[in-house]
Amino acid sequence: MSEPIRASNGGIMGQTETTISSGFWQMYQRLVNEKVLPYQWRALNDEIEGAPKSHSIENFRVAAGMSNSEYQGMVFQDSDLAKWIEAVGHTLRYAKKQSASPSESVKQLETRVRETVQIVTAAQQPDGYLNTYFTVKEPDRRWTNLRDAHELYCAGHMIEAAISVFEATGDRKLLDAMVRFADHIDATFGGEQGKKPGYPGHQEIELALVKLYRLTGEKRFLTLAHYFIDERGRSPNYFEIEANEPQYRPIWDFDDGNHSYRQAHAPVREQSDAVGHSVRAMYQYIAMADLALETGDTSLREACERLWDSTTRRRMYVTGGIGSSRHGEAFTADFDLPNDTVYAESCAAIGLFILSNRMAALAGDARYPDVGERAMYNGVISGLSLDGTAYFYVNPLDVHPEVCDSSGTYEHVKYRRQPWYGCACCPPNIARIIASLGDYTCRTSGSTLYIDHFYAGAVRAEPAGGPIRLRLEGDYPWNGDLTFTVDEAHGTESTIAIRVPGWCSEAQLSVNGDATEIGTLTRGGYAHLRRVWSAGDRVRLVLPMPVRVIEADPRVRADFGRVSIRRGPLVYCLESVDNGRDLHTATLSSDPKFEVEHRPDLLGGVTVITAAGYTFDRTKATSSGELYRAVSESTHLSPCELTFVPYFAWSNREEGEMVVWVRQEGR
Numbered sequence: 001m002s003e004p005i006r007a008s009n010g011g012i013m014g015q016t017e018t019t020i021s022s023g024f025w026q027m028y029q030r031l032v033n034e035k036v037l038p039y040q041w042r043a044l045n046d047e048i049e050g051a052p053k054s055h056s057i058e059n060f061r062v063a064a065g066m067s068n069s070e071y072q073g074m075v076f077q078d079s080d081l082a083k084w085i086e087a088v089g090h091t092l093r094y095a096k097k098q099s100a101s102p103s104e105s106v107k108q109l110e111t112r113v114r115e116t117v118q119i120v121t122a123a124q125q126p127d128g129y130l131n132t133y134f135t136v137k138e139p140d141r142r143w144t145n146l147r148d149a150h151e152l153y154c155a156g157h158m159i160e161a162a163i164s165v166f167e168a169t170g171d172r173k174l175l176d177a178m179v180r181f182a183d184h185i186d187a188t189f190g191g192e193q194g195k196k197p198g199y200p201g202h203q204e205i206e207l208a209l210v211k212l213y214r215l216t217g218e219k220r221f222l223t224l225a226h227y228f229i230d231e232r233g234r235s236p237n238y239f240e241i242e243a244n245e246p247q248y249r250p251i252w253d254f255d256d257g258n259h260s261y262r263q264a265h266a267p268v269r270e271q272s273d274a275v276g277h278s279v280r281a282m283y284q285y286i287a288m289a290d291l292a293l294e295t296g297d298t299s300l301r302e303a304c305e306r307l308w309d310s311t312t313r314r315r316m317y318v319t320g321g322i323g324s325s326r327h328g329e330a331f332t333a334d335f336d337l338p339n340d341t342v343y344a345e346s347c348a349a350i351g352l353f354i355l356s357n358r359m360a361a362l363a364g365d366a367r368y369p370d371v372g373e374r375a376m377y378n379g380v381i382s383g384l385s386l387d388g389t390a391y392f393y394v395n396p397l398d399v400h401p402e403v404c405d406s407s408g409t410y411e412h413v414k415y416r417r418q419p420w421y422g423c424a425c426c427p428p429n430i431a432r433i434i435a436s437l438g439d440y441t442c443r444t445s446g447s448t449l450y451i452d453h454f455y456a457g458a459v460r461a462e463p464a465g466g467p468i469r470l471r472l473e474g475d476y477p478w479n480g481d482l483t484f485t486v487d488e489a490h491g492t493e494s495t496i497a498i499r500v501p502g503w504c505s506e507a508q509l510s511v512n513g514d515a516t517e518i519g520t521l522t523r524g525g526y527a528h529l530r531r532v533w534s535a536g537d538r539v540r541l542v543l544p545m546p547v548r549v550i551e552a553d554p555r556v557r558a559d560f561g562r563v564s565i566r567r568g569p570l571v572y573c574l575e576s577v578d579n580g581r582d583l584h585t586a587t588l589s590s591d592p593k594f595e596v597e598h599r600p601d602l603l604g605g606v607t608v609i610t611a612a613g614y615t616f617d618r619t620k621a622t623s624s625g626e627l628y629r630a631v632s633e634s635t636h637l638s639p640c641e642l643t644f645v646p647y648f649a650w651s652n653r654e655e656g657e658m659v660v661w662v663r664q665e666g667r
């Protein structure tokens, strides 16, 4: 391998990085560092009492000959450990930037990851192959079921893990091993004579290979990613070809007949609707956008834009959740967004967030990070408990515990976060995205530094012309008063372009105390400030955050006649613990008179919204006892005060109902 040529995010972000040092996201990153990663380490070692066992680390020991146990768990169990390793890498990288003397928890993570890499690399086969399921269980059936066996998916996650550890520590052990594995995959697959055709049933290797190309400069990895994307969905369908091979053995029963579950129903450039398994879809679209960025492929870019619009304009929840059906963890039809039988997997919202970053780089419009922000502040972190030890896989917008417990329809919907899952893709995915959040704050294009997200901390970027460093301060998302102070600039003219969120219509901007006309500066949703920047220059962006009452497109059947409450980037919800039972009757007054109060004592410190409304009060209602009766006064609702809390923080107190969409008087 040649020397690394640039950071793995270099192709999309320019060279930018934000060390988050205060506020909301520092709290989350500290939680990941001190609680989530140590807890997940115990989970991956099967040490959490009462939780489903992972078997992930034990499987690597078995494959490495260090244990005589049997392989256990799903075929893709390797990927859980890979995502944990990746998360530790990001955490170490940022911890080292923040302090020369690492904390005890950071030192412990570094030791653990070093030991884990020893086990993982010991399980690698002499030819570079690495997959514990096939190594232990079916060594003769490698690559014979690309549709369901997840070998390339697991490979992609371990490549991402290797890059993360290398970038944090400079240790090449896992990276060198994964380059060998990537070389093995490259020698196995492709259009040349003697190679296997095909592509994975669960996308992931493609985006990982682009990352590996960005790090190493080795063009063959980019070419291989392109091959997998180009082959997908071509006729005759590869999954039908492999199913007729003598070595083939089915793993799952699930099939939808036309391969749309795996986005292999048509060549990717002909795909227009977001269909099938929503996480697979996101990982595919990320790779397509990455390839379009690296190669300038306009047909891929146009497909990305169509698929983005399908996803976010017709098939996305108000929380940024996607995939509305449990069946296939999949997209369904336009505007079919049921709030109670919902899927909205945490991993899918994470995929949407990452895709929003690639789309912003590709198309340079703030509507992409607007969606990314929606997903991150709502449908992603809703998957993590405030103490870091419990997780949602499914993120509902309407929950009734008694119904969840009694109806198989809601078997997948939990009202209490879980300590682990037999299929635990989400917990380590949440850890790795929070740990790497500083990679998503900004990006450069030419001499412009784009600021996509408002994560308080120190930004380092290298737009054309020279490096720039600035500090981003503020108490976002609770308060929209943001200050950007230049700490170092390169003395030539450059542009700082700050996203003006789509939810904010009254933003104000000043530079060194002088108010500017923000409307004339704003293009594509970014306020462009061009000048010769000097150390000490200060930009202040004020984003007023009145409470907003939101309605859905009338074609969303589940939401018609209902409203949701939003403040800044946060979507709010009602919980029984604050509002009693029968939340389906909760009705916002026609003149709700919103009160906003920041409560440092509540849910780790959240801003609470109260409003005048009505609910069905069982103690006051008189009833004939009949289930159905003539309309009468007895069903009238009683006035009450409704208390809304941020959606991401629900289910951190006592169990109860929760709703996002409520009725409003007079609507």
Ligand SMILES: [Zn+2]
Residues within 6 Å of the ligand: 345, 346, 347, 348, 393, 424, 425, 426, 427, 429
């Ligand atoms: Zn998941």
